[in-house]
Amino acid sequence: MNTVSIQTIDTYVAFIELNRPEAKNAISVQFLEELHQAIKVVQKEKFRALVIMGVGDAFCSGADLKERKNMSEPEVKKFLRHINVCFSELANLFIPTIAAINGFAFGGGLELALSCDIRYASESAVMGLTETKLGIIPGAGGTQRLSRIVGESTAMEWIFSGKKFSSAEALSRGLVSKVVNPLDLKDSSLALAREIAESAPIAVSASKKAIRQGNSLPMESALQWEQLCYSETLTTNDRLEALQAFAEKRKPMFKGE
Numbered sequence: 001m002n003t004v005s006i007q008t009i010d011t012y013v014a015f016i017e018l019n020r021p022e023a024k025n026a027i028s029v030q031f032l033e034e035l036h037q038a039i040k041v042v043q044k045e046k047f048r049a050l051v052i053m054g055v056g057d058a059f060c061s062g063a064d065l066k067e068r069k070n071m072s073e074p075e076v077k078k079f080l081r082h083i084n085v086c087f088s089e090l091a092n093l094f095i096p097t098i099a100a101i102n103g104f105a106f107g108g109g110l111e112l113a114l115s116c117d118i119r120y121a122s123e124s125a126v127m128g129l130t131e132t133k134l135g136i137i138p139g140a141g142g143t144q145r146l147s148r149i150v151g152e153s154t155a156m157e158w159i160f161s162g163k164k165f166s167s168a169e170a171l172s173r174g175l176v177s178k179v180v181n182p183l184d185l186k187d188s189s190l191a192l193a194r195e196i197a198e199s200a201p202i203a204v205s206a207s208k209k210a211i212r213q214g215n216s217l218p219m220e221s222a223l224q225w226e227q228l229c230y231s232e233t234l235t236t237n238d239r240l241e242a243l244q245a246f247a248e249k250r251k252p253m254f255k256g257e
Contacts, residue, residue: 009190025054031064042093048201060104091116096208098119100186101167103124105126106164120180126166128164146175201256
């Protein structure tokens with residue numbers, strides 16, 4: 001039985017579903033392989049946005065500790081290498097990615113959400129990088145991605161204490177951008193993905209690249225980088241289509257060209 005599935009919604013939106021509800025969508029070796037394969041599908045197809053969500057009352061509860069207990073040290077290291085490659089490929093997708101955090105998101109599960117561009121959460125979601133309570137540290141990008149999103153102080157507070165926090169606290173600290181009723185989470189996340197998919201794909205991709213890489217540069221260099229990204233849109237057919245649609249008072253039909 002597959003533990004991760006991918007489907008297409010309205011032509012341009014990819015929807016990845018984490019489907020190990022009996023294990024709170026914990027990351028097993030099989031789960032990780034199937035998630036990685038789903039991300040590779042997104043890399044190859046002409047999707048314009050991606051939503052990731054868990055089945056049941058968990059987004060992803062982190063590594064499967066029952067499976068981990070029986071792993072040798074080389075097997076653990078291999079697993080860590082794989083999860084880092086997988087999450088990095090997710091983070092580096094050229095399209096916007098949305099984590100719909102519908103429940104528990106602990107350890108590697110929260111690191112999965114951190115690898116996405118945008119995070120929506122249900123009112124009942126509980127999150128945390130709890131690794132220090134297990135004698136380890138976040139090892140799938142958590143120490144780096146969390147601190148870049150919420151700042152060093154909050155990242156240190158959460159990671160050092162291994163605390164679990166609510167979606168309300170996550171919203172107040174800037175980890176998630178929206179909190180909704182659990183019954184509305186999927187629709188809200190897909191609505192955002194659909195709205196993104198209606199924008200010009202090359203422009204959206206260039207915007208993501210400008211923001212992501214610009215954040216690591218001094219302001220003057222970042223502004224120069226923004227201009228380079230902007231220049232990628234100037235010769236596109238989509239830009240001409242937008243101008244034509246404006247003149248004709250109609251909605252533009254972008255093709256990603």
